[in-house]
Amino acid sequence: MKIVIIGSGNVATVLGRLCKKRQHEMVQVVSRNAAHAKILANELNCAYADYDEKLNESADIYIIAVADTALQEMNSRLHLGNKLTVHTAGSVSKEVLKDISHNYGVLYPLQSLRKEMQYETDIPFLIDGNTADAITLLEDFASTLSATITKATDDERLKLHVAAVMVSNFTNHLYALAEDFCKKEGVDFGLLIPLIKETAERIQQFSPADVQTGPAVRNDIFTIDKHLRILTEHPQLKYMYIKLTDSIMKG
Template sequence: MQIVIIGSGNVASVLGRLCKQRGHEIVQVVSRNTSHAKLLADELKCAYADYNEKLNDSAGLYILAVADTALQELNKSINLGTKLILHTAGSVSKEVLKDISLNYGVLYPLQSLRKEMEYETDIPFLIDGNSAETLTLVEDFAGTLSTNVTKTSDDERLKLHVAAVVVSNFTNHLYAIAEDFCKKENVDFALLTPLIKETAERVAHFSPAAVQTGPAVRNDIFTIEKHLRILADHPQLKYMYIKLTDSIMTSPPTPSPKGEEA
């Protein structure tokens, strides 16, 4: 498949490389900032352009991997007739593309992607299309990139994006404030890495509510008060600690799986 990539950020770079690896040809990278377009195009060994220059109109697929806000703006400036165009956003309806082409859809990577990183395991994709025929085309294409492809509506994708923000962006933020706490208190954050891995690995096998551990689920007020005293000089972390402790304590009890500590 000949592909034009519009955008040059994290998703454009990771998908561009993956498409090439899987035997597709990237024919052009188009981006608002010419130097960003050139950087990715040089890596993918293809042509590049900014939005004032001519879009290659002979490709079979156009992947629009730009900031959510830019999708609305580009909608007014590109017309691709019947060419297949896909955006990569979790919380934007596929209908944002309806004035660009008669065939449009979504190729949303349900993964946290950074262009500096290598991805060895399959990236999960949530896909959509504006008709049964388009959806089949998207499914066939996504199947060349990953074995983990799921059809979802705009509404389902939006809900999964909310859950994705909680499990990935929020937990990472908690790691960041815990790291800051460790630095200020002169203890080694790296010692927590096995615990972080174990907690993440566990939810692949058990419902998270059923494997909750820690002082809040044990109703251990003595330990919680000790922690809050240590956190007196860390107001942001203390705030999060109190909110999350309260959330855990007020969650309905769930039976623990056999053999797990409660």
């Protein structure tokens, strides 16, 4: 497929690299900041433009990977006729693209992506399209990028995005709080890495609710009280500890 990527951030970069690696032809990177577009285009060995310059009209698919809030503005900038045009957002309806093309949809990577990632990671894709043809085309394209392609409506994608925030963004925030706590208390956060890995590995075989461990699930008030005393100096972490302990105890 010939591909134009619109945007030059994390998703544009990771998807651009993946498409190139899978032998798709990157024809152009378009972004509001020409300097950012140029950096990605150089890496992908293709042309670049900002929104004032001419968009390459020869591509088979246009991937719009810009900030959620910018998607609506794309209506006034892009008019792509029948060209398959997708966005990559979890919580934005595909209908945001209906005035840009007659063939539109979503290619949502259900993964945390950062342009610094130089390794290849598994990316399940949730796809959607406004017509059966758009969905088929997108399925064929996405299956060159990943072994896990799932059709999901706007509503299903939104729900999975909520779950994704919980399992990725919230757990990472807890890692950040714990790391800060360890630094301040002079203990080594690095010693927790095997525990982090084991917790994530385990849920590939068991339902998370069935493998919950720790003082809250044991109703061990004595230990919880000891923890809360040491957390007096860390009010934000103490708040999270109380809320999550309460949630675990409610089951």
